[in-house]
Amino acid sequence: MRDTNMIRSGRLAIPLAAALAATALGAGTVMAQDELAYAGLDKDLSGVTIKMANIGGGNYEAMYDSISKFEEETGATVEIVFLGDGFEIDRYLKTNYAAGTVDFDVAWNHTSFMSQYTNFVEPLQDYFTAEELAAFSPSIIEAATIDGNLQLIPRHADISALYYRTDLFGDADLQAKFEEAYGYPLAPPTTLDQMYDMAEFFVGEGVIQFGTEFAGKEEAVAGRFYELLFANGGDYFDADLNPIFDSEAGIASATWMRDLYANGLVPLDTPNLVWDGVAANFCNGDVAFYLEWYGWYGYFQDPESCPNVAGKFDLTRGPVGMDPETHTGWAGAHAFSVAKDSQNKEAAVQLIKFLTSEAVAFEESNTFGFLPVRADVSADVEAANADTGTPLDAERWALANLQVSEDFRTPPLFADWISFTNDWYPTLQSIILGDMSVEDGLAKGVSDARDLLDSLGYY
Amino acid sequence: MTTQAARLGDPSRGPEEDSFLKRLRRKNWFPYLMTVPAVIVVVAVVVYPMAYSLFVSFTPFHLLRPDTTSQFVLEDMFNNYARLARDDVFWRALWNTILFMVVTVNASIVIGFGMAMMLARMTFAMGPVRVLLMIPMMFAPVLIGFQFAWFFNATVGLVNNALLTLGLISQPVAWLVDEPTGMMSLMLATIWMTVPVVSIVLLAGRLSLSEELYDAASVDGASVYQRMRHITLPQMRPFFVIVMVLLSLDIARAYDIVRIMTDGGPAHRTELIWTYAGQLAIRGSQFGMASAMSMAGVVLGVTFTFILFRQMMQLRKDMG
Numbered sequence: 043m044r045d046t047n048m049i050r051s052g053r054l055a056i057p058l059a060a061a062l063a064a065t066a067l068g069a070g071t072v073m074a075q076d077e078l079a080y081a082g083l084d085k086d087l088s089g090v091t092i093k094m095a096n097i098g099g100g101n102y103e104a105m106y107d108s109i110s111k112f113e114e115e116t117g118a119t120v121e122i123v124f125l126g127d128g129f130e131i132d133r134y135l136k137t138n139y140a141a142g143t144v145d146f147d148v149a150w151n152h153t154s155f156m157s158q159y160t161n162f163v164e165p166l167q168d169y170f171t172a173e174e175l176a177a178f179s180p181s182i183i184e185a186a187t188i189d190g191n192l193q194l195i196p197r198h199a200d201i202s203a204l205y206y207r208t209d210l211f212g213d214a215d216l217q218a219k220f221e222e223a224y225g226y227p228l229a230p231p232t233t234l235d236q237m238y239d240m241a242e243f244f245v246g247e248g249v250i251q252f253g254t255e256f257a258g259k260e261e262a263v264a265g266r267f268y269e270l271l272f273a274n275g276g277d278y279f280d281a282d283l284n285p286i287f288d289s290e291a292g293i294a295s296a297t298w299m300r301d302l303y304a305n306g307l308v309p310l311d312t313p314n315l316v317w318d319g320v321a322a323n324f325c326n327g328d329v330a331f332y333l334e335w336y337g338w339y340g341y342f343q344d345p346e347s348c349p350n351v352a353g354k355f356d357l358t359r360g361p362v363g364m365d366p367e368t369h370t371g372w373a374g375a376h377a378f379s380v381a382k383d384s385q386n387k388e389a390a391v392q393l394i395k396f397l398t399s400e401a402v403a404f405e406e407s408n409t410f411g412f413l414p415v416r417a418d419v420s421a422d423v424e425a426a427n428a429d430t431g432t433p434l435d436a437e438r439w440a441l442a443n444l445q446v447s448e449d450f451r452t453p454p455l456f457a458d459w460i461s462f463t464n465d466w467y468p469t470l471q472s473i474i475l476g477d478m479s480v481e482d483g484l485a486k487g488v489s490d491a492r493d494l495l496d497s498l499g500y501y
Numbered sequence: 502m503t504t505q506a507a508r509l510g511d512p513s514r515g516p517e518e519d520s521f522l523k524r525l526r527r528k529n530w531f532p533y534l535m536t537v538p539a540v541i542v543v544v545a546v547v548v549y550p551m552a553y554s555l556f557v558s559f560t561p562f563h564l565l566r567p568d569t570t571s572q573f574v575l576e577d578m579f580n581n582y583a584r585l586a587r588d589d590v591f592w593r594a595l596w597n598t599i600l601f602m603v604v605t606v607n608a609s610i611v612i613g614f615g616m617a618m619m620l621a622r623m624t625f626a627m628g629p630v631r632v633l634l635m636i637p638m639m640f641a642p643v644l645i646g647f648q649f650a651w652f653f654n655a656t657v658g659l660v661n662n663a664l665l666t667l668g669l670i671s672q673p674v675a676w677l678v679d680e681p682t683g684m685m686s687l688m689l690a691t692i693w694m695t696v697p698v699v700s701i702v703l704l705a706g707r708l709s710l711s712e713e714l715y716d717a718a719s720v721d722g723a724s725v726y727q728r729m730r731h732i733t734l735p736q737m738r739p740f741f742v743i744v745m746v747l748l749s750l751d752i753a754r755a756y757d758i759v760r761i762m763t764d765g766g767p768a769h770r771t772e773l774i775w776t777y778a779g780q781l782a783i784r785g786s787q788f789g790m791a792s793a794m795s796m797a798g799v800v801l802g803v804t805f806t807f808i809l810f811r812q813m814m815q816l817r818k819d820m821g
Contacts (some may be wrong), residue, residue, distance in 0.1 A: 133784065137783060139565065140564045161567070229652075259764070259767065281620060310675035310678065311656060311677065312678075314677055314678060335636050457565075458786070460784065461784075461785045468766060468767070469768070471766060477671075497584065499561075
């Protein structure tokens with residue numbers, strides 16, 4: 043449990059990672075797929091319409107296919123009133139919550155965004171039994187319990203891993219050329235410096251359009267900078283929420299991003315890209331490697347969606363920076379909440395129980411590659427992929443377990459994290475584009491962050 | 502009693518007050534009564550939101566902390582304005598907005614006028630051409646934004662592909678990222694959207710001019726330039742002013758196209774007042790600050806409108 047405005051940077055990361063690792067590695071009884079349990083189907087909801095405002099794009103929308111089963115079994119009608127990417131749904135929720143024009147019962151939520159919505163979501167602890175809640179990662183449940191009120195029910199976790207093209211890294215000719223030029227073997231990069239070298243090499247050889255990439259606007263770029271920052275041994279804020287990212291780690295992180303852009307190793311329109319844009323570039327086969335969420339795995343591996351890369355990529359652990367012990371690993375959990383102004387709270391909770399049930403969570407994780415937040419689902423998925431004959435899948439689960447147990451790091455969990463990132467990212471863009479020196483940009487970012495948090499009453 | 506005293510000519514009341522009351526009684530209030538519904542609507546949808554926005558601009562209103570809307574403190578009431586005054590991005594957005602308005606309004610009028618002149622000389626197929634000309638008006642600004650965002654996309658955009666294929670550039674250009682191509686791309690999309698309106702209005706203006714003037718000028722040996730300089734332009738002045746007023750008001754509120762194409766970025770390079778206000782209000786949840794910025798936008802818009810209306814009034818006076 044925590045106070046509304048308390049900062050939990052790093053501190054949440056350790057217990058949450060440990061619990062998720064326990065979840066992912068859980069040695070629970072493996073059930074055959076047909077025995078997996080659905081939930082939320084035990085009430086007759088005939089004539090009830092449940093409205094949802096949810097995240098969309100990529101694999102997220104396909105996840106709602108399971109809703110038809112809920113409608114068939116309960117008699118309810120589920121109406122999707124909004125689908126948009128993470129930033130669009132955030133804007134939609136905030137404006138509707140603030141204006142009192144909530145037209146949905148179930149709303150998307152996320153551990154990085156939840157602190158903003160606390161006044162507008164229904165506390166859920168009384169709608170779930172202790173046994174039901176025990177199925178989920180205890181640390182997510184604890185982190186999401188603000189002032190005694192459970193804000194959300196987690197749907198799946200995510201952590202950034204390094205996606206790389208196996209056809210490029212496995213090419214003997216390229217391997218020889220790289221070793222000759224850089225003095226070490228061509229293999230999936232394990233440090234940020236290696237990432238830079240390899241991006242430079244692949245683009246220089248003309249074998250691919252871009253060496254690497256990163257989303258370049260909104261929280262997406264501020265979050266990516268965050269994981270570089272902590273891999274370099276730094277952080278955004280100290281324990282009292284004083285901004286401290288104009289550090290040596292900040293300089294190294296911003297310089298890395300700026301140099302990639304200045305030397306044409308990332309897409310020209312990087313500052314205009316968010317998640318769908320960078321995923322489309324990798325899917326098109328234009329990028330050699332980049333840091334991305336597990337959630338995109340199923341999409342890239344689908345030959346119909348991404349024929350240029352399906353079967354030609356693999357995942358590896360995020361690289362380390364100046365701190366040789368700390369890997370990148372920006373992480374969080376997608377979730378569902380019930381709007382406080384919902385007229386169908388009971389029905390909304392039933393839908394959430396269904397969507398986060400063992401059976402649905404298993405289908406989503408097994409099909410799309412999302413990381414489960416339930417111990418039973420982790421065991422089910424691990425068992426289901428152990429003997430499929432696709433080593434990549436089994437390896438991916440082992441990697442996920444490793445990352446979740448050792449690298450899981452959420453952004454600072456204070457209510458104005460998103461306000462801060464929106465204030466900061468244009469300055470970071472100025473650094474990347476060369477409008478400002480790295481030092482000046484970081485100094486401005488720190489000064490602006492202090493002004494912003496001061497105006498919002500944090501000091 | 503009072504009424505009776507007044508009727509009898511109470512010596513304590515002055516003659517002016519007496520006549521004022523009489524005038525008040527004699528006044529026909531019915532026409533005023535008829536405007537009441539309109540006044541109520543205007544107050545509800547214009548005056549109240551404006552007044553509320555003005556009030557909010559004096560508070561630290563945070564979108565997701567409803568209690569902050571009532572935190573009005575007299576000595577802190579100008580905090581948002583003080584922060585704005587210190588904010589480099591605000592001044593950049595203000596400058597960009599003025600530049601955007603001046604360039605797009607003038608370019609739209611020049612291009613639209615040229616097209617209107619060509620259309621006025623067409624002797625066949627004028628109907629179909631006018632319909633074609635109006636096509637951009639049928640698109641929602643959001644669609645135009647998506648269309649031009651694709652045209653100018655650095656990786657898969659039409660413009661880069663065409664220029665690379667023709668050998669006019671050797672490397673793709675990040676049109677929406679670089680300076681000044683970002684602002685230029687936004688201006689081009691906006692001009693594409695507004696030129697048809699300008700052309701149609703100016704074409705109507707040109708066709709309304711008496712051909713006798715031109716015939717007489719031809720007889721006197723006036724050149725094309727002289728006819729344009731001394732007949733067309735002065736006679737069409739009212740149309741130019743109307744178009745300018747309409748365009749200025751429309752473009753001063755430019756948001757949709759910019760929001761879709763660049764969202765004011767990157768690094769505030771294409772930031773306009775409204776995109777910055779939207780960013781502060783919705784993404785940053787700083788509604789008080791955004792309201793203060795909106796007030797600055799309103800002042801800018803009203804100033805532009807005031808200047809243009811003064812010109813229009815002067816024109817009416819000049820033309821009798």
